Amino acid sequence: MTSANVTIYRIEDLTGKKVGEHYQSHLCKTHWGDLLKFTPPENFTITDTWLDEEEEYHEGDPVNLKVFINKLKASKYTKWNTYEDLFKK
Numbered sequence: 001m002t003s004a005n006v007t008i009y010r011i012e013d014l015t016g017k018k019v020g021e022h023y024q025s026h027l028c029k030t031h032w033g034d035l036l037k038f039t040p041p042e043n044f045t046i047t048d049t050w051l052d053e054e055e056e057y058h059e060g061d062p063v064n065l066k067v068f069i070n071k072l073k074a075s076k077y078t079k080w081n082t083y084e085d086l087f088k089k
Contacts, residue, residue, distance in 0.1 A: 010047045011038055011065065019044070032072055033081030041066040 009022040020038065024030045038044045044065040050058050072078045 007048050007050045010049060011035075012045050012047070012062070014043055014045070022046075029079060031081045032078055035065065035069060035072075038065055041069050 005026045007024045007026070009024065010018055011020040011022065013019050022030075022034060035041075035046070042064060045062040046065045046068045047062045048060040052058060
């Protein structure tokens with residue numbers, strides 16, 4: 001597997017300090033429920049980063065974590081760790 005099949009999401013607090021990462025292999029199931037540990041989610045941002053086929057680094061725009069999670073919840077394709085993870089506060 002090449003790194004072109006992986007997205008690493010960087011989680012930062014509102015001061016810009018990195019507080020965590022979320023790893024997603026495009027060939028494997030992702031545990032999106034892991035993002036729910038960052039509470040309240042509106043106090044964090046999430047930025048996707050990846051390497052392309054030539055191993056060049058790319059970075060998306062930061063998104064408020066609450067907005068990101070709400071989009072995941074609205075998608076019928078999103079799989080959460082467990083039903084309990086989706087609804088815990």
